[in-house]
Amino acid sequence: MQIPSTILTLVLGMVLVIGGLWIGQTINFLPTEASLNALIYDQLFRVLFTIGAILFVGIVGLLVFSLIRFRRKNNYIGDGVAIEGNLPLEIFWTAVPAVVVLFVGLYSYDIYDRMGGIVPLAHDHVNETQEQKIWGGVGSRSIDSETVSNVLSIEVTAMQFAFLFHYPDGNITTGELHVPADRTITLRMESKDVIHAFWVPEFRLKQDIIPGQPTQLSFTATRPGRYPIVCAELCGPYHGSMRSAVVVEEPDAWQSWFSSNTKLT
C-alpha cells in the first residue's frame, strides 16, 4: 500500500522534533553550574541546542536524501523538472524561521531579564559618592532586590598579566578571589593598561575590564569549589597565562578566611 506523502512528512517531522528534544535534553556540553546565573543560562542553552539540532538534522537529512534520490544515473541525458518557484512553499519557509527566531529572541530576552541585564546601570549602587559612570553586564537586578548590606563588594584591578582583588571592608588584597556561597557579590572592575576580560566559565559570566571606563558585574555563587578565572580578551604576550581562581566557600569557612586576613588598622 502506498503511504500518502503528507502522512510520511508528518511522521518524519515528528520523529525529527522528538529526536531534537531528546538530543537537547540529553547531551550536555557545558561545565559545572556554580552560580545562579549558570542555572538560568543552561536553560537557554538547552532550548537553543534543541532548536539547532532539529534544524541541522532536518536540513542535512534533506540534503543527503536529495543527493541520493536525485543523483544523475550514468546513462541519463536530460534535465530535471522546470520548477522555478512555489509561492505558498516560500511563504511557509519564510514564516516558520521568522516565528522561530522571534521565539528565540523573546525567550532570550526573558532569560536576560532574569539574569538582571535589562536594568540600566546609570549609577554605581555601591559607591554612591562616586559620580563616574559605571558600565556593566548582567547582575544589576540582584543588587536592586537585595539589601545593600548583604552585598559583598569587591574591587578588581586587571593589569598585564594578573588580576588583583581588593576587599574594601577588611582591607584585604589577594591574587585569588574568595567568595561565600549564596551571597550576592558585586565586582567593580578597572584596568590599569589594556582591555582584559573577567570570565568564570562555571559561572557563565564574562565582562570586559576596560581602561578608563570601570565596569561592574554581580553574581551569586552556589556551589563551593575552586573555579578558574580566565582573561578572555587578547592583552599581550602572556595573555594565555593570565589566569586566576575563584574559591567559593561555605559562608562559615569564608568568614574565618576573611577574619584571619583582615588587616587591623
Added chain:
Amino acid sequence: MTATIASRGTGPRPRLQPTGWLRYFSFSVDHKVIGLQYLVCGFVFYLVGGALAGAIRTELISPVADFMARDVYNQVLTLHGTVMIFLWIVPVVNGAFGNYLIPFYVGARDMAFPRLNAVAFWLIPPAGLLLVASYFITGAAQSGWTAYPPLSVTTPATGQIIWILSVLLLGGSSIFGGINFIATILKLRQPGLKLMQMPMYCWAMLGTSILVIASTPVLAGTLVLLSFDIVAHTGFFNPALGGNVVVYQHLFWFYSHPAVYIMVLPAFGLVSEILPVHARKPLFGYVTMVYSIMGIVVLGLIVWAHHMFTSGTPPWMRLFFTIATTFIAVPTGIKFFNWLATLWGGRISLNSAVLFSCGFIVNFVLGGITGVALAQVPFDIHVHDTYFVVAHFHYIVFGGSVFIIFASVYHWYPKFTGRMLNEDLGRFHCMLTFIGFNLCFGPQHWLGLNGMPRRVSEYDPQFTLINQISSVGALLMAISTLPFLWNVIQSAISGKIAGDNPWNALTPEWLTSSPPPVQNWAGETPLVEEPYGYGVPINAIDLSATSGRDLWRSGK
C-alpha cells in the same frame, strides 16, 4: 569608415599586450586576466595564511607555550587573520570571480572602468608583501586582526603601522572594485536585460559592493585615527590621553561585521550559479533570492554591536542588536531552502563542484545555527572571545566561503583554461577537506563552552586532547591542498580538452570559446537571456534556434 569605428573600441590594444600565458604577468586591463590574477594571487596568500594557521595549531598541540615565543605567536595569529580575510577570501570571492564573470553576465566586453580595475588588483600584491615583510623587518603587528586599542597603541609601533598601511591599501582596492562592479552591473547591462533577469551572482555582487562602499571607508578612517594615536600620540582611542576604546570597537565592527557578508554574499551568488547547472534545474525562487540578498545587505549594516555584548554596552543597545542579528537568519534561511529546492527533483551530477557546494551547505547551516545562538546576549556573554567563536567564525568563512571558492574553481576551470580538472582527485580533495575541516573546528565548540579563550598560546591542560584532535584536523586540511595543487597544474598542461561548454550550462560565459577571446566573444555579443532555463520541455523550444544551448535543450 567601419574600420575606424572598430579601432575606437574600448578594449585593450592587442599590440601593446603580451599574449599567451605571459599576459597574466602583465598590467593587463582585460577583466578575465585580472580575475585570474586575483585568483592566483589570493591562492598564494591562502598558502601563506595556511602556513600561519599550521604554526598556530602546532603551538596548541601542547598546553604550554613551547613552539614559539609568546609575542611571535601573537604576530602569527594577527597575520593569519589579516591574510586570510583581506588577502584571500575578500579578493577571491569578489575580485577574482566578480571580475571574471560579471562582464559575461551582463553581456559586456569588459568592466566599466578597466584601468581602475587593474589598479584595484595591483594594490594587493604590494600590500600583501608589505604585511608579510613586516614580520621579518621589525616584527608584525601583535594585537590581533581587530587591533583593539590600547593594546594596538602600546605594542611595538612599526609592525602595527605597517599593518594599518597594508589594510588601508587593501581597503582602497576593495572600494575601487566595489565602484567598478556597481557601475558595470547598472550601466553596462545589455539593452533589454532587466535587473530581475540577471544571473544571481550579479545580485550578490551588487549587494556586496553596496556593503563595501558603505562600510570600508569607515574602517579606513578609523585606522587613520588609530595611526595618529600610535605615531602622533593623539588621544582618539587611547584612554591614557582621554580617548575611548569602545568608540574604536563601534567603528571597527561597523566595517568588520559587514565584512563577513562581503565574504559570504558572493559565495551565496556563486553557489546559486553552480547548483542549477549540475542539478539540471532552474534556480528555485529567483525573486525571493534577490530580496533575501537585499535583506541581508540592510540587516548586515545594523548588527555590528553584537561583537560588543561584553564591552559595557548599554542594555537597550544589546537588545536592538540581538533582534537585528537574529533576524538575519530569516533571509539566510530562505536562501538555503531555495538551494535545497533547486536540488530537489533534479538530475544531480555528484561532481567535485556539487560536493563542495553541499559541504558548504552543511558547514554553513551549522555556522548559522551557532550564529543565531551567539546573537543572544545571555548566550554570548559566556562564549564571547572563546574557541566557540573561533569555531563559529571558521564554519562561516572557511566552511562557507572557502568551500565555495573550491567549488567555483572546479566549476569554472574548464572556462579558465579550456581543460577539465581530474574529477577523482577533486572528489578526494573535497572529502579530505571536509573531514579535516570538521575535525579541526567541530571540537572547538566544546573547547569554548568549557573555558578555553581564543588567541592564547598556552591553555589549561584539561583541553590538551581536544586541541590535539583539532590540530590533526588542521594537518588533514593542509594535506588536502596537495591533490588540488597537483590537479590544477597537471590539468592545465595535459587535462582533457573541455570544449566550450562541458557542463551544458546556460549562463552566458559558456557561450564563448574556452578560454574566451580577449573581447569575450569573437563576433556579436550573444543575447543574455534566461540563465536558468533548464528542463524546459522539448516541444516548447523553437527548433529553428541555432545557438548551442537551444540545441542542447532540444536534445540534438
